[in-house]
Amino acid sequence: MIELIDIHKSFKKNKVLNGLNLKIDSGLITVIIGRSGGGKSVLLKHIIGLLKPDRGRVLIDDTDITRLNDRDLNTIRKKFGMLFQEAALFDSMTVKENVAFPLREHAKMSEVEISRVVAEKLKSVGLTGIEDKMPSELSGGMRKRVGLARAIALQPEIVLFDEPTTGLDPVMTEAINQLIVDTQKNLNATCVVISHDLESIFKISHKIAMLYDGDIIEYGTPDEIRASKNPVIEQFLSGSIEGPIKII
């Protein structure tokens, strides 16, 4: 279980998270929604310890990771897989080396096995025969899918997806949604997904959390969210310009 307790985070004067509390249940797909620039990526980075809160605690299976040393943090991180919003592929390595990276680091596999796993993971994100390409030769959507393949290569217990379907065509979007659902089912993984694609969200999520103004203002099943009378959520779901969410 992932538990965020009273998280405060600012960058200089910019207060991004303001006393945020959230409990994410194991074995479910939880989607975090919220306005652009609202701090969703920042929240995700707190879960994996890339950012440390100014105040508050982050509990992963009851361990406070904000107070851990390098070694212990790394032990916990081995449970994780993460897809970055901009994929964050190593651009000095080929696609194959990118996907193989976690395998080489943490799994004792032969070269043959590694090649097989890499090909399999790439196939699951709809890519074949691009192993020897460099990331700079790929399109944005392809890069994102390679990043996805890398995130799930080690079959992690917890997978964090930062906008996995943004920039993909409808067919590919559907395929990735399916991949997330399958990953969760097959590995019984905990998936935390950031997404702006409402249709997909309601299709795949077990729980939805709405981040607004540095805090989670609504947290519940898709049906509960849809039925919510909170004006912020109503405006967000309808996508209307009028309402409490100000554009400027």
Added chain:
Amino acid sequence: MNRAAVAIDQLGRTVLEYVEEMGKIALLFLSVLRWMFQPPLKSHLIFKQMEFVGNKSIFVVVLTGAFTGMVMALQGYYGFKMFSAESMVGSVVALGMTRELGPVLTSLMVTARAGSAMAAELGTMRVTEQIDALSVMAANPVKHLIVPRVIAGVLMLPLLTVVSDFMGILGGYFVGVHLLHINSGIFVKNITTIVDLDDLYNGLVKAAVFGLILSLIGCYKGFNTRGGAEGVGKATTEAVVLSSITILISDYFLTAIMF
């Protein structure tokens, strides 16, 4: 607060920042040492960096070394001619190259070529979250990115300096013997009697220290880049400036200690 107080406050902050930066670089060095001795060593990464720092710098180093030696020979010739001691030109070129110009010029060239590239590469990795990706995959960024570069710097700089020394002396020989018609036997004899093994080796020790400085500072600046493409540019410039200054300053102290 009045202006003076603000100025003093600013000065204090700047000094403290500078001291803190030096401290951080020193601590980064400690952390590099710590990770260097934790197996497994990423040998393919080290070789890749050695090729980048070493092999790919050969051309510039050969060129700067040779021309430096040639210029020294020419200048030395005019000076020594006044005392009819033209044959000393060889030893001046050789001594100058092995003790000072070989290590310093090589390090400055490599700083410009590889130190800046290290800062730019790590800087880009930082702003495109590749370093975060490393951390997330429980791979220590210092071990993966900085250790190989520092090892490559420390090992390759002395080798490049050997090449530079050699080319400098060769260039000096060419100018002295072929263009200025100094007797070749005396030219060489003067080199071998005046230059000591210690001159050569101390120069190489200097080069290794400079290699450490330029790779460490390049990595430090890249690693701590903030703010997009502009930040990467800034980090690169800062790395080259800080490395060059530190190399020249430490050269003075190394010379004072060694010779």
Added chain:
Amino acid sequence: MFSISSEAKVGIFVLIGLIILAYMSFQVGQRGFGLKKGYSVDVFFNNVAGLERDASVQIAGVEIGRVESIALKDGKALVTLRIGKDIKLARDVKAAIKTHGILGDKYIELVPGKDEEIYIHEGGRIINVESQADLDRLLNQLAFIADDIKKVTGALSSVLAGDEGEASIKDILENSRQLTRNLNTVVKSNEATLRAVLENTRQLTENLNNVVTKNDEKMAQTIENLRGASEQMEKTFASLNDITESIKKGEGTAGRLIKDKDMAVKLDQAIDSLRDVTDKINQGKGTIGKLINDEETVNNLNEGLTGLSRYINKAEQFRTFLSYRGEYLFDSSEAKNYLDIKIQPKQDKFYIVGLVSDPQGKKTIRDTTVAGVTTRTEEWDRDGLLFNAQIGKRYKDIVIRGGLLESTGGVGLDYFALNDKLKFTFEAFDFSADEKTHLKAAAEYQLFKHLYLSFGWDDFISDKGQESPYAGISIRFEDDDLKYLLTTTPIPK
């Protein structure tokens, strides 16, 4: 396509580099080539001033070896030579220290012997040593002379200044008036002879000067002559002494003595030449003069004295130290930085003020009361600086200090060992009720003059998982040291 791996490329480069290095080392080190295997031979010299290790050993201008070591043994310089293994030295080979080149490098010249029956072996000794034109001995000789002169003038002055001497001085003056009158006539009648004598003396001193400065081959001989001369002089002075002794006795001998024309003329001449000598000494001519008037000697002495007084002052003075310390916490991979100024008005008392940057940050505790319920919150300000302000006192090897440690109250205990090179430290601070006291233990070792290495354990009873071993480096300057560092760093040759 044929491609070479990074490893292979690097390998090729390393190989080429090493080959060039080996070639250059071989070329440059060639001077000593083959000598390592040679054999060593000892020579004793009286004086090897200017001779350096590794100086060349030559026969007929050809280098056949090097000076391996120079040591002092029984008041003489023991020089060990390493001679190339193909060179054979006859037992009666002769060694001398010579000078060559514009730079005046000293080297050892061997003159082959004739006794080809017996050669010198490893560890052997060259017995024939050509002694250097021994300036030192000359100096010694002259020092004796100077002593004598001092005795004579001392005696004279006591005669002239003494109470009982007054009467005889009157006598002497009266006599000398007569004497000069007589002298005048003598001089007038003997003018030519006197001039010749003076001319001769002048020439003599000129020659002497030439000999001394040019240090030419005949030096040894000259010295021999000089020694004879000085012995003679010594005798003369002895008799002069006798004379003044008797003058002192006030037996009226002086008058009688001076009335004796011949004696008077001799005395006058002696005094004149004495004045000549002392004048020359004053003007820095000649070796004694140089010695006495040598500014360097005086400077050296002065420097020695000021150095000493500075040293004595320093011990009593108010001292300030500036130090920076960085501590790398292994567990959190973060660094703590300390910048301290230590003011030490007395040897056993000091004050410390400083700044600490702590990655943990600065804690502020806030109590907020809402509807009668008080909640206490802790805030960590990561950019905040912490402060140090302590007062301390030293008892022998133990220092006790207290005050503000990292912006909270605390105390510290230091124990010094190994002449203060090693320091053990224990600190306790942050005694706030809601968490365990911050304890810190460390050992610090002085690696170089200004550089210290430390290892320790920070916050080791923490209940918040903040305990961590650390390694630190610190740099510490005394403000004086800073001044020295800026002014006395050697200028590279």
